[in-house]
Amino acid sequence: MSATIIDGKAFAAKLRGKVAEHVARLKADFGIAPGLAVVLVGTDPASEVYVRNKGIASRETGMNSFEHKLPADVTTAALYALIDRLNADPTVHGILVQFPVPAHLSETEIVARIDPAKDVDGLHILNAGLLASGGKAMVSCTPLGCLMLLRDQLGSLSGMNAVVVGRSNLVGKPMAQLLLRESCTVTIAHSRTRELASVCRGADILVAAVGRPQMITGDFIRPGATVIDVGINRVTHEGKTRLVGDVDFASAVQVAGAITPVPGGVGPMTIACLLANTVTAACRANDLPEPEGLTA
Numbered sequence: 001m002s003a004t005i006i007d008g009k010a011f012a013a014k015l016r017g018k019v020a021e022h023v024a025r026l027k028a029d030f031g032i033a034p035g036l037a038v039v040l041v042g043t044d045p046a047s048e049v050y051v052r053n054k055g056i057a058s059r060e061t062g063m064n065s066f067e068h069k070l071p072a073d074v075t076t077a078a079l080y081a082l083i084d085r086l087n088a089d090p091t092v093h094g095i096l097v098q099f100p101v102p103a104h105l106s107e108t109e110i111v112a113r114i115d116p117a118k119d120v121d122g123l124h125i126l127n128a129g130l131l132a133s134g135g136k137a138m139v140s141c142t143p144l145g146c147l148m149l150l151r152d153q154l155g156s157l158s159g160m161n162a163v164v165v166g167r168s169n170l171v172g173k174p175m176a177q178l179l180l181r182e183s184c185t186v187t188i189a190h191s192r193t194r195e196l197a198s199v200c201r202g203a204d205i206l207v208a209a210v211g212r213p214q215m216i217t218g219d220f221i222r223p224g225a226t227v228i229d230v231g232i233n234r235v236t237h238e239g240k241t242r243l244v245g246d247v248d249f250a251s252a253v254q255v256a257g258a259i260t261p262v263p264g265g266v267g268p269m270t271i272a273c274l275l276a277n278t279v280t281a282a283c284r285a286n287d288l289p290e291p292e293g294l295t296a
């Protein structure tokens, strides 16, 4: 048996199209242009590419994109002054500070400085709390994208056994909260979990967010399970570098019912969900109804 390949790239393209429709409607009906501000500190080449791509993707949907580049030795006070200005700017609905930042800056404190209503990365402690308590949170983009793919693939997730491998604030924990909200029975596994393969084999839905190349092999997977591979790992073999997930695709695809590839699975969903969150934030800021199909 060979699993259905979940095409995250195609789904993300559709989602970006929906975002563009909402942006056009907000502009035409209410004179509101959703705006995303991205702050880059320093000149890390990978971060520069991410920031550039986010700018291109947001402009493609018709929203405003504001890029702020600060030197690597920027003071905490200067960075916070910028965040405060963006918090107060009514044309900015989403704020994202590209991580990692240089070591003299605190990522936790930076996130805490951002207005939770503009925290389109869903990292603010208030948004984590709202998600956990069933409130209207800004949901972290990667888990939101995974949930959309799962709903599209499976319909109702109610009653399913879900195992999330990884417990980071960025991916694992919000993913588990979202699955719990969908009435899954959720297990969160991590580096201290005993008998990990056996725990994973209990899953109807297996989400791998570990950061270890190809660690989850076919023998971790219940036949027919849906596997979401969040991992993005660069591996070099015989001088060639390629991207692989946390799941060993070759063995997993023989066992799973459906599986996301790397690349082309979860990755494209993350940026599409960032745009979706910005539109959601613009609607909330203007007391307009939540746009359909863009939130959790």
Ligand code: NDP
Pocket (backbone or CB within 6 Å): 142, 165, 166, 167, 168, 169, 170, 171, 172, 189, 190, 191, 192, 193, 196, 209, 210, 211, 212, 230, 231, 232, 233, 246, 266, 267, 268, 270
């Ligand atoms: P973190 O490093 O923050 O968290 C990794 C988690 O995996 C930790 O909870 C850790 O457990 C757990 N873990 C590590 N080793 C093992 C092991 N041997 N067995 C079981 N659990 C283990 O990573 P992130 O959550 O930020 O990212 C995870 C992966 O997802 C990475 O590959 C990252 O590149 C990718 N990613 C992809 C995105 C996308 O857009 N597709 C976006 C964000 C991340 P413990 O807590 O016990 O240490």
